[in-house]
Amino acid sequence: MSKSLQVAAGEALEALSGPPQSAQRRRLHFLRTQGVLVALILLLIFGACRYDNFLGAYNVLTLLRYNTMFGLIAVGMAFVIMTGGIDLSVGTTAALSSVISAMLSPHGIWLGLAGGVGAGLVIGLVNGLAITRLKILPFIVTLCTFLAAHGLALLFAGNQSVSVSWDSGFTTFGQGDFLGFPIPAWIGGLAFIAGSIALNFSGFGRTVLAIGGNEEAARLMGLPVERVKFFVYLLSGALAGVAGVILASQFGAGQPNEGNGWELFAIAAVVVGGTRLTGGEGSIGATLSGVLLLGLIFNILNFENGKGVISLSAYWQSVIRGVFLLIVVILQARLAKKEKDL
Amino acid sequence: MTALALRLGQSRRLIPSGALLGLALLLVFNLAFTQNFLSLQTFNINLTQVSTIVIVAVGMTMVIATGGIDLSVGSLMAISGALAPLIFGAHSGLFAVPVLGMACALVLPVLAASAGGVLNGVLVTRFRIQPIVATLILFIAGRGIAQVFTNGNLQTFSNDTFHWLGLGKVLGIPAQVIIMLIIVAIAAWVMRATLFGRYILATGGNERAARLAGVPVARVKMAAYVICGALSGLAGLLVIAINSSADANLIGMGIELDAIAAVAVGGTLLTGGRARILGTLIGALIIQLVRYTLLAHGVPDAAALVVKAAIILAAVYLQKRE
Amino acid sequence: DGVPKLPQKASYKVGFAQTESNNPWRIAETQSLKDIAGKCGWTLVYTDAASSASKQVADVQSMIAQKVDLIVLAPREEKPLVPAVMAAKKAGIPVIAIDRDLDQSVAKPGRDYVTFIGSDFVDQGHRAAEWLIKATGGKGKIIELEGTTGSSPANNRKKGFDDTVKKQAGMQIIASQDGDFARDKGRQVMESLLQAHPDVTAVYAHNDEMAMGAIAALEAAGKKPGKDVIVVSIDGTKDALQAIIDGKLGATVQSSPFFGPISCKTAQDYAAGKKIPAWVKVEDKFFDKSNAKENLANAF
Amino acid sequence: MTQTITAPLLQMHGISKAFSGVPALRQARLSIAPGEVHALIGQNGAGKSTLIKILTGAYKRDSGEILFAGEPVHFTTPLQAQKGGISTIYQELNLIPLRSVAENIFLGREPRKYGLIDWFRIHADAAALLDKLGIVADVRMPLNQCNTATQQMVAIARAVSLHARLVIMDEPTSSLDEQEVETLFRVIRQLKADGVSVIFVSHRLDELYAVCDRVTVMRDGQTVAEKSMQDMDKLQLVTTMLGRELASTVAQAAGEEIKPDETRTPVVEIKALKSGVRVNDASMAVYPGEIVGLAGLLGSGRTELARCLFGADRVDQGDILLKGQKRAWQSPSDAIAQGVAYLSEDRKIEGIIPDMSVEENLTLVLLPRLVKLGVVDRKQQQVIVQRFIERLQIKTAGPKQKIRELSGGNQQKVLLARWLCAKIDFLMLDEPTRGIDVGAKAEILTLIRELADDGLGVLMIASELEELTAYAQRVVVLRDGYTVRELSGSQISEDNMMAAMANATAKDNPVAERAP
Numbered sequence A: 001m002s003k004s005l006q007v008a009a010g011e012a013l014e015a016l017s018g019p020p021q022s023a024q025r026r027r028l029h030f031l032r033t034q035g036v037l038v039a040l041i042l043l044l045i046f047g048a049c050r051y052d053n054f055l056g057a058y059n060v061l062t063l064l065r066y067n068t069m070f071g072l073i074a075v076g077m078a079f080v081i082m083t084g085g086i087d088l089s090v091g092t093t094a095a096l097s098s099v100i101s102a103m104l105s106p107h108g109i110w111l112g113l114a115g116g117v118g119a120g121l122v123i124g125l126v127n128g129l130a131i132t133r134l135k136i137l138p139f140i141v142t143l144c145t146f147l148a149a150h151g152l153a154l155l156f157a158g159n160q161s162v163s164v165s166w167d168s169g170f171t172t173f174g175q176g177d178f179l180g181f182p183i184p185a186w187i188g189g190l191a192f193i194a195g196s197i198a199l200n201f202s203g204f205g206r207t208v209l210a211i212g213g214n215e216e217a218a219r220l221m222g223l224p225v226e227r228v229k230f231f232v233y234l235l236s237g238a239l240a241g242v243a244g245v246i247l248a249s250q251f252g253a254g255q256p257n258e259g260n261g262w263e264l265f266a267i268a269a270v271v272v273g274g275t276r277l278t279g280g281e282g283s284i285g286a287t288l289s290g291v292l293l294l295g296l297i298f299n300i301l302n303f304e305n306g307k308g309v310i311s312l313s314a315y316w317q318s319v320i321r322g323v324f325l326l327i328v329v330i331l332q333a334r335l336a337k338k339e340k341d342l
Numbered sequence B: 001m002t003a004l005a006l007r008l009g010q011s012r013r014l015i016p017s018g019a020l021l022g023l024a025l026l027l028v029f030n031l032a033f034t035q036n037f038l039s040l041q042t043f044n045i046n047l048t049q050v051s052t053i054v055i056v057a058v059g060m061t062m063v064i065a066t067g068g069i070d071l072s073v074g075s076l077m078a079i080s081g082a083l084a085p086l087i088f089g090a091h092s093g094l095f096a097v098p099v100l101g102m103a104c105a106l107v108l109p110v111l112a113a114s115a116g117g118v119l120n121g122v123l124v125t126r127f128r129i130q131p132i133v134a135t136l137i138l139f140i141a142g143r144g145i146a147q148v149f150t151n152g153n154l155q156t157f158s159n160d161t162f163h164w165l166g167l168g169k170v171l172g173i174p175a176q177v178i179i180m181l182i183i184v185a186i187a188a189w190v191m192r193a194t195l196f197g198r199y200i201l202a203t204g205g206n207e208r209a210a211r212l213a214g215v216p217v218a219r220v221k222m223a224a225y226v227i228c229g230a231l232s233g234l235a236g237l238l239v240i241a242i243n244s245s246a247d248a249n250l251i252g253m254g255i256e257l258d259a260i261a262a263v264a265v266g267g268t269l270l271t272g273g274r275a276r277i278l279g280t281l282i283g284a285l286i287i288q289l290v291r292y293t294l295l296a297h298g299v300p301d302a303a304a305l306v307v308k309a310a311i312i313l314a315a316v317y318l319q320k321r322e
Numbered sequence C: 001d002g003v004p005k006l007p008q009k010a011s012y013k014v015g016f017a018q019t020e021s022n023n024p025w026r027i028a029e030t031q032s033l034k035d036i037a038g039k040c041g042w043t044l045v046y047t048d049a050a051s052s053a054s055k056q057v058a059d060v061q062s063m064i065a066q067k068v069d070l071i072v073l074a075p076r077e078e079k080p081l082v083p084a085v086m087a088a089k090k091a092g093i094p095v096i097a098i099d100r101d102l103d104q105s106v107a108k109p110g111r112d113y114v115t116f117i118g119s120d121f122v123d124q125g126h127r128a129a130e131w132l133i134k135a136t137g138g139k140g141k142i143i144e145l146e147g148t149t150g151s152s153p154a155n156n157r158k159k160g161f162d163d164t165v166k167k168q169a170g171m172q173i174i175a176s177q178d179g180d181f182a183r184d185k186g187r188q189v190m191e192s193l194l195q196a197h198p199d200v201t202a203v204y205a206h207n208d209e210m211a212m213g214a215i216a217a218l219e220a221a222g223k224k225p226g227k228d229v230i231v232v233s234i235d236g237t238k239d240a241l242q243a244i245i246d247g248k249l250g251a252t253v254q255s256s257p258f259f260g261p262i263s264c265k266t267a268q269d270y271a272a273g274k275k276i277p278a279w280v281k282v283e284d285k286f287f288d289k290s291n292a293k294e295n296l297a298n299a300f
Numbered sequence D: 001m002t003q004t005i006t007a008p009l010l011q012m013h014g015i016s017k018a019f020s021g022v023p024a025l026r027q028a029r030l031s032i033a034p035g036e037v038h039a040l041i042g043q044n045g046a047g048k049s050t051l052i053k054i055l056t057g058a059y060k061r062d063s064g065e066i067l068f069a070g071e072p073v074h075f076t077t078p079l080q081a082q083k084g085g086i087s088t089i090y091q092e093l094n095l096i097p098l099r100s101v102a103e104n105i106f107l108g109r110e111p112r113k114y115g116l117i118d119w120f121r122i123h124a125d126a127a128a129l130l131d132k133l134g135i136v137a138d139v140r141m142p143l144n145q146c147n148t149a150t151q152q153m154v155a156i157a158r159a160v161s162l163h164a165r166l167v168i169m170d171e172p173t174s175s176l177d178e179q180e181v182e183t184l185f186r187v188i189r190q191l192k193a194d195g196v197s198v199i200f201v202s203h204r205l206d207e208l209y210a211v212c213d214r215v216t217v218m219r220d221g222q223t224v225a226e227k228s229m230q231d232m233d234k235l236q237l238v239t240t241m242l243g244r245e246l247a248s249t250v251a252q253a254a255g256e257e258i259k260p261d262e263t264r265t266p267v268v269e270i271k272a273l274k275s276g277v278r279v280n281d282a283s284m285a286v287y288p289g290e291i292v293g294l295a296g297l298l299g300s301g302r303t304e305l306a307r308c309l310f311g312a313d314r315v316d317q318g319d320i321l322l323k324g325q326k327r328a329w330q331s332p333s334d335a336i337a338q339g340v341a342y343l344s345e346d347r348k349i350e351g352i353i354p355d356m357s358v359e360e361n362l363t364l365v366l367l368p369r370l371v372k373l374g375v376v377d378r379k380q381q382q383v384i385v386q387r388f389i390e391r392l393q394i395k396t397a398g399p400k401q402k403i404r405e406l407s408g409g410n411q412q413k414v415l416l417a418r419w420l421c422a423k424i425d426f427l428m429l430d431e432p433t434r435g436i437d438v439g440a441k442a443e444i445l446t447l448i449r450e451l452a453d454d455g456l457g458v459l460m461i462a463s464e465l466e467e468l469t470a471y472a473q474r475v476v477v478l479r480d481g482y483t484v485r486e487l488s489g490s491q492i493s494e495d496n497m498m499a500a501m502a503n504a505t506a507k508d509n510p511v512a513e514r515a516p
Ligand SMILES: Nc1ncnc2c1ncn2[C@@H]1O[C@H](COP(=O)(O)OP(=O)(O)OP(=O)(O)O)[C@@H](O)[C@H]1O
Pocket: D019, D020, D023, D024, D042, D043, D044, D045, D046, D047, D048, D049, D050, D051, D091, D404, D405, D406, D407, D408, D409, D410, D435, D437
């Protein structure tokens, strides 16, 4: 074969592969994956302009304090979803953990924490085992543990909320501050940093993404697929456990009936954060932005009702939330399509 | 060769034997330990209670077979259930004409729920949004819409047509049970014998390949969501008919999970590409019978949840091993 | 340091933190507060916690952020709402609890919040039992339909009823199951329980909606509610009163949702510096054949 | 080259494996010496991939023994095999689409710094590695944005960089062009020089002679020959593989020039077609009864062009004429309804419905015509299926077997049958012989010839240029989405095609000039 032919073929290949990422593609990709941050900022500006005291320290800090529970759950969910799985059990697991930690709260914050996280780990363990060993689909397994955790929470709690001990220091965990910031918010920040590092700079995180991208390939590449999947559910359970401890300590009670629908909130936040539900791609920061964005909607609706112009019933609120989600996912679908078409 | 024939025969069976076995065990247990279990009454009550779940689950089976899922079924039931009394209760315009009004009260709500299915279908096929998220939208907003219609109020009514739908009997069999059986039979036949059935399975089995083989995948998926929506609408009508009241806040609450569980227990792959309508019926019956058994033996709700979870998991696990 | 003071003004910004809006009772309660707001000079900041105690706390916090003058709180649960009250107190905003109380071992009326306005759920259960004992002559097999598992009306209505009935040798609760305060669930549970316990002679439902469901189940099973099986419940809804008139429901203990006027009056008294009792007890009526008709028009 | 008697690196013997009762391997054996390149060949479904998967722990063997470096081994996961010194490129490309090229190479063994992944080094190392292998690719690009060939090269780079003692390549060349095959051979020779053994699976016999030292031939799950490469000529190889003489079709040349009757209306004609960034200006025609080859380098837009003609991709500009009528298809089903067929290049992703039976897969396209009032006529369906199974000699346990249980080549036959049983006028074949053994290839090509003789218009995309020289009456060459040259009759030669693929510009295209 002639020399020029070789050169030409080389050129052809080169033309095919480069230039790698056009500026436009990068912009679209950024918008799709981090656009939620932009939306969050826009919504904050809107709120600040329209409502008094909206950006006041009180509102901001309580918002952070409250939404950390969802943030933790969403981080766990994000990892699960990035492997291509799903965890429906997070909400009722948090409820179960809140009950257990409330029961242990007289023994202080550490035992309460250990108990709550332990309960989360047990549910995570069951999920992980059933999914990796019995090979049952995550949707079904976690649907079952969703039911079971709720039942167990009610059984342990004797069908009612369980008081926490108010003088063992347990409530500091959810109600206290550290350097002027709510302790839960610190925990949320920690989860964000640790989660981001784990996702981007550890073999575990990379394997998570590989599994979500193509599980069979990951297995044949020699990646520890089962172990990582197992660990992801364990992690999700543990984070739900921490959320449960915060629930108990922030509101002063173990609540067996809480957590209903949290899983869907978390899934929505993960999706709003730009993570593909089919796995293989995602960001922890964007997921947490998604949580704040959805949390902010509730907050803004409450402020809107305070303006006294209109009083939105709860019914309208769910319609508005649904429509908001609709707009976000459609925008994202559009961006994804544009990115793909490039 | 005989082993092979046996294997093929099994894999083509319409009802997974594990599910049948589970149902049989439950029946035997109840015959032995539950008072008055063997009576027409008990039989009818269990079938009526399961009928709405089965009707919804049939639609869910089709959606799941295309590789999707529908979380919005409960909300669509609420929309349909909330609309019907508004229509037959209206005393103006067309709706005031007796027969026409009643026909509208039966048809329009189902159409409204189907419209919800259209929205789901559009989001899934045109915008390529993951089914779980696409239908989450109506899951959240749909019930809100129903509540806005009724301002959250409970609507009580007495209406002959709906009274019959809810409590009527034909040859001693409750009307809803007959409706349920007809729907199951039609759906099972559609999945087995018709082009549409094959197309659903092909779409769920490998969407890209199906499209290149000329399967109109978008239309097939759309049809599945619309059917699921319509069946949810019908189920919504049945629920209000039985109660002689419509409560947008509660109609169909949480039914998506029961329906999905029934589908899974019945041996339909949650990943798509397989559909067992009769399996879904059996799956729903198992879940219903578990509920009945626990209730009849006074097991508290909390414990019942745990038992129910264990049974679903076990049943699905047994399916897998077949 | 006690409950924050409420200054006397012509108009107030008042937060009303509702728990949920998924039953007629709640809707009537919300309406009652909205109706009174105009008359009482309130601008209402209305929130709905969609059945989540923790969201309700967040709702209260958003009211605090908006610097409302007063918060009327319909707590979902006794314990988890305590932090909301404490936060309001810290921010200098008085709280009035209505319908369900707060955990008094942690938060005290008169110290942490103004007062609790509400019915005595235990007594409601007790009154239902008393009537049933009278109506059946102290004999009967009872099925009890419980309210939402874990809610204080369910727990207390059960306690009040069960304790009273227990003392009656001829009466026996043969089954007690969760009907979630809902008509459809109440009906389904009743249908199933009827099969296992065809010898039932009385039904006690923790609210009217479940009672309506139970009546439907009885009729479907060919039993005559009111004759074969006597039904008693709590709330006093329009449907319930109609059922009493029709002879299907025996009696219902009122559990008034009309908290608007009494909340307004309590707030005014408090602003005026009057002494408010720790528990402003709502006097619940009792509806049976004798007075159902005349109360029908005012029912919700 | 004589084999020195050294202890073999790998010895597998007595290996048996059955899938739900159907044997795939029966007492198979394989023996690899250190530092040798060993060809593993056999017909479709002979059991090559299965044997490899058993070795690497992807499947569990029913019986048999494996000795690696003298030790009995029993890998239960690919990871163990990898750690044990065996790295594998599987037949179906197994990489992670959304991750970058570099990450795909280093997944599972990323270089660290302070315990954290050192991205800087990953990219540097990956670039260096690809450079050393002579592969041009941007290491930060997500893999799914690379073409198939680059992806294949990435898989090779990964396998090679694992520093294994044995590298297994299951049909690595099926999606590579000549250039890249050369690159690969260089890599293989380098491995050999480093003392690494290679198992090389391919259906392209010439390649085997170019790099392999010894060969193991499999047939029906058994090892039927194990020889030095030189001791077997091509004919011997083929007859051993098939267990019979090869039908004479393979080598048959196009022979005399068959001039298509240009007075007739073309089955399909396209004018100045443009779609996306990959098809820029394509014009050509296919007449009834002729096989037109579509040649081009990888990434030249052949697949996209075919997809446009099939309604699978949208057309931005230009016209498609079907039998003289202008058409605009919204979806493949529109195109199919008018007699257009397309056999896709990636059968796993775009061909089979894995969990459906052979029967259902085979009749998927035909189905609408087997329907009366929406109901499928099962009897007729079964008759048709039986006929095609026999005609194409599809190796299957029966029409009800799931298609995913068939070997790659037999799956391809089913997919071809899917189109053949439908009534079509125009058939596009995208790499129809990819991963198909010589025996089956001959059958399939003969079939295509017969179909064309029956009046079908055929457009055939093939990277193996000899297939085009042997079967096409006309070849259209595509470059960067432009139809740059049309060759016919004696003009059709590998040299001409290659020159056009690499160098020709749109100006050389007579068809394009003719188009308005
Ligand atoms: N997962 C499976 N389930 C059932 N049967 C299988 C499975 N994998 C392979 N087989 C069967 O085992 C036999 C050997 O298949 P294998 O894939 O090893 O062939 P091959 O020699 O690699 O063929 P090709 O050249 O077409 O890739 C085939 O008959 C195939 O049908």
